[in-house]
Amino acid sequence: MSSPAPELLPEGGFTRIRCELSYDGSYFSGWNLQPDRRTVQSVVEDLLSRLMAIPVNTMVAGRTDAGVHATGQVFHFDIAQVDRDRWNLTSLMQIANRLLPDEVRLNSLDDAPHGFHARYSALRRNYRYRFADGFKVIPPLARADVAPWQQNLNIDLMNAAVVPLIGTHDFAAFCRKREGATSIRTLEKFEWSRDSDGFAQALVSADAFCHAMVRSLVGATSIVGAGHAEIGWLAELLSGGDRVGRSLSAPARGLTLIGVDYPIGAGLLERAQVLTRTGVRSLPSE
């Protein structure tokens, strides 16, 4: 068995912390650090750095765009064992949540199991998208994570239309192009239903998503669901690969990263080694 790439595990003397968190993306310019922008990463890193008086650099599972929410985002950071020993992680989480703004909260903070890497160990990312379609009134207290859509959306039609997308394909038609990055992904799930509020809800899972892919998939599907395109149109977009799907991107407001799945035990490191060795998804993903 070959040794893992050095960056997959904490450096000597360091230990890794795994954190799950939620945020209302309306108040952030996305996850990723950006100059002069308020991002989730900047707020969380600033707070943890000040609190523990050490530099905190996070590695995240899903780099969400501006306006996209999360209920189950995951990141890790490495900390010297001597600093780790100063803290009870339950207390640390409670203090952090008291100091963070209301729009972001840590759900859990734990010692990461051996081989855990927030990004490279992940098996799949799970997203939810919600439309208030057909002039449905969006309740003010539930307005943050649902997007309006004027026409009625036909759930059965949309579920039929997305069938050809399931599986491993080159999703270039639905991705913002990045030089040198593959747009081959495995779409494991894309299911529409009515949620308990009557909104049209999509649950979308893949090993990973390229940039803006979930919103492009959802936007294109809703064109079919509203009756403006034939049921075979999504398959045509996929095989055409000409990025027309990208221009149909649904509003960020309706999108939420609801969870990231990981293997257990030795699978954590194995998964990360496979991904990094094969060069799959070596550039930022949504």
Next chain:
Amino acid sequence: MSSPAPELLPEGGFTRIRCELSYDGSYFSGWNLQPDRRTVQSVVEDLLSRLMAIPVNTMVAGRTDAGVHATGQVFHFDIAQVDRDRWNLTSLMQIANRLLPDEVRLNSLDDAPHGFHARYSALRRNYRYRFADGFKVIPPLARADVAPWQQNLNIDLMNAAVVPLIGTHDFAAFCRKREGATSIRTLEKFEWSRDSDGFAQALVSADAFCHAMVRSLVGATSIVGAGHAEIGWLAELLSGGDRVGRSLSAPARGLTLIGVDYPIGAGLLERAQVLTRTGVRSLPSE
């Protein structure tokens, strides 16, 4: 049968519109018009007045305080029949909802049945209060209408403690004093439970509430629920009448007016006549 007080029915040539609405109270200084403040009433009246090019003066069922939310608030306004005839009410509601800010939405807009008066015909007001107790993390996307409470709240203890409050009493201990106004109310329901998110939730109903009464009742009960006062304390406060309860007012953030109940048919006008003739609740109520 005597004729109704003149203000209970629309003037000659006028007809009455009934509206149900929802709002996120975080963004408003309460319902009621106030100079230089953004209130729900000012936003709704301004919009409807501009849209229909007539003066719109609303009469509301429950004057909610700053920060208090609604999912089922009710108001009415009177409009000349000639102006009413210009509008399809379904279209009017859709246009209004497109122009209103996201934090307020009309749920319905209909011709009021004969004898309907948003305030005086109401049989009861129904409120919900939610606490995230015991260091529970408040999900950012659900943060608007739940208030934090550090200790664990004992639901059974609270349900036992509120029993003496049910029924018709002078609730002066839990009301902000207003000269000349009675604080006698009939508390019909005050029930605590765990909602689907695990929050401590109170459902509170009364014929009407005096100012700040729901939050005082909830705040005092939570003191018992956290183990800081004996189970008989609420009954003592009620009979003492010395307004200590008022200082225990729970945060507005956790409170939502979820609905207003009305009689049907002839009961609408009868109810309004009884209330106005007996002078019950002649001053603003929460």
